Amino acid sequence: xxGRLVTFGRLALVAAVLAGGATAALAQSAxxxxxxxxxxxxxxxxxxxxxxxxxxxxxxxxxxxxxxxxFADGAPKLPALFPADSQTGxxxxxxxxxxxxxxxxxxxTKLEADSKAAMTAITNEATFKTEMPKVLGNCGTCHxxxxxx
Amino acid sequence: xxxxxxxxSVRAWDLPTRLFHxxxxxxxxxxxxxxxxxxQLGDPTLRWHRWNxxxxxxxxxxxxxxxxxxxxxxxxAAFIRWPWVALxxxxxxxxxxxRAYLGHNPAGSWMIVALIVVVMGQxxxxxxxxxxxxxxxxxxxxxxxxxxxxxxxxxxxxxxxxYIILGLAALHVLxxxxxxxxxxDKLITAMVTGHKPSAAYEDQPExxxxxxxxxxxxxxxxxxxxxxxxxLMGGRIL
Numbered sequence: 001x002x003g004r005l006v007t008f009g010r011l012a013l014v015a016a017v018l019a020g021g022a023t024a025a026l027a028q029s030a031x032x033x034x035x036x037x038x039x040x041x042x043x044x045x046x047x048x049x050x051x052x053x054x055x056x057x058x059x060x061x062x063x064x065x066x067x068x069x070x071f072a073d074g075a076p077k078l079p080a081l082f083p084a085d086s087q088t089g090x091x092x093x094x095x096x097x098x099x100x101x102x103x104x105x106x107x108x109t110k111l112e113a114d115s116k117a118a119m120t121a122i123t124n125e126a127t128f129k130t131e132m133p134k135v136l137g138n139c140g141t142c143h144x145x146x147x148x149x
Numbered sequence: 150x151x152x153x154x155x156x157x158s159v160r161a162w163d164l165p166t167r168l169f170h171x172x173x174x175x176x177x178x179x180x181x182x183x184x185x186x187x188x189q190l191g192d193p194t195l196r197w198h199r200w201n202x203x204x205x206x207x208x209x210x211x212x213x214x215x216x217x218x219x220x221x222x223x224x225x226a227a228f229i230r231w232p233w234v235a236l237x238x239x240x241x242x243x244x245x246x247x248r249a250y251l252g253h254n255p256a257g258s259w260m261i262v263a264l265i266v267v268v269m270g271q272x273x274x275x276x277x278x279x280x281x282x283x284x285x286x287x288x289x290x291x292x293x294x295x296x297x298x299x300x301x302x303x304x305x306x307x308x309x310x311x312y313i314i315l316g317l318a319a320l321h322v323l324x325x326x327x328x329x330x331x332x333x334d335k336l337i338t339a340m341v342t343g344h345k346p347s348a349a350y351e352d353q354p355e356x357x358x359x360x361x362x363x364x365x366x367x368x369x370x371x372x373x374x375x376x377x378x379x380x381l382m383g384g385r386i387l
Contacts, residue, residue, distance in 0.1 A: 053285065054286055133194045137191075139284065141188030
C-alpha cells in the first residue's frame with residue numbers, strides 16, 4: 001500500500017516540477033511574445049513614412065500621424081516587457097540590454113517623446129522631412145546596439 | 150624631380166594611386182562608422198553613409214581607369230600575373246626567400262584585385278539596399294521595391310559583405326606590417342611617400358609618375374560613370 005503512495009508521490013513531484021517549469025517557460029515566452037507583438041506593429045507603421053521620405057509615395061499627413069500614434073502608444077509599454085528572465089528563447093534581444101537596462105529603456109522614453117513632439121511639429125511635407133527622421137532614428141539606434149543581426 | 154629625396158630613392162607609386170589608396174581607407178572606415186553610429190551622429194537617414202558609398206564607387210571606377218593609363222606600377226598589365234606565379238612567389242616568401250618588387254608583388258596583386266572586386270560588390274549592393282528600418286535606401290532600391298525576397302537577400306549580403314572586407318583588409322594590413330617590419334621592405338612607407346630605396350627589383354627599376362591631367366580626366370569620367378549610370382538605371386540620388 002505504502003509502495004503505491006510513494007509511487008504516486010514521485011509522480012506528483014515530477015508532474016509539479018514539470019508544470020512549474022512549463023509555467024515559467026510560458027511566462028517567459030509571454031513577455032517575449034508581448035514585446036514582439038508591439039514591435040511588429042512598428043515595422044509596418046514605419047513603412048509608409050519611409051516610402052514618403054524616399055520620395056516613392058506622396059506625402060500623406062494622416063498616414064504619418066497614424067504611424068506616430070502607433071509609436072507613441074507602444075513605446076511606453078515596452079520597458080516592462082524585457083524582464084530579466086526573458087533573455088533566452090525565441091528572441092533576437094542581445095544580453096547587452098540587461099547589462100545597461102537604463103540606457104536601453106531611455107530609447108523607448110525618447111521614442112515616445114519624439115513621436116508626441118512630431119505629432120504637433122509635423123504639419124506639412126517640409127516639417128515631415130525634418131522631423132520624421134528624428135523619430136525613426138530611434139529604431140536604428142536600438143536595433144544596431146541591442147538586436148542580433 | 151627628386152629634390153627632397155635621397156639620391157638612392159626611386160619612385161614606386163604615382164600620387165593619384167596613393168591618394169586613391171588612403172581615400173579608400175578613409176571611406177571604408179567612415180562607411181562602417183556612419184552606419185553603426187548613425188543614431189548617435191544624428192544621421193538616421195544615413196545621408197553620410199550613402200554619399201560615402203558614392204565616393205567609394207567613384208574611387209574604384211577611377212582606380213580601374215587609372216589601371217590602364219596611370220603610372221607604370223599602377224597599371225594592371227604591370228602587376229596582374231598568372232595565379233601560379235603568385236603561388237610560387239608565396240612559397241618562396243614563406244620559405245624565407247624574400248623577392249623584392251617595386252610595385253605590387255605577384256601575391257599582393259591578387260589581394261588588390263580581391264579588394265577592388267569585393268569593395269565594388271559591396272558598394273553596388275548598397276545601391277539596392279533597404280535600410281533595416283526602411284527609413285532610407287540606396288538609389289536603386291526602387292527597382293526591386295516590390296520584390297521582398299530580393300530586397301531581403303540584398304540586405305543580408307550588404308550586411309555580411311562588411312565582414313568579408315574586414316577579413317581581406319586585416320590580411321592586407323597584416324601582410325604589409327610583416328613586410329614593413331620583418332622583411333624590411335617598407336611597403337607602407339612607399340604608399341605614403343611614393344618612394345622606395347633603389348634596388349634590384351624583379352618587376353621594374355623605377356616607376357613612371359602618370360599624367361596629372363589624365364588622372365583628372367579619369368576622376369571626372371569616374372564621377373560621370375557612377376552618377377550617370379545610377380540615373381540612367383532609374384535611380385533616385387537622395
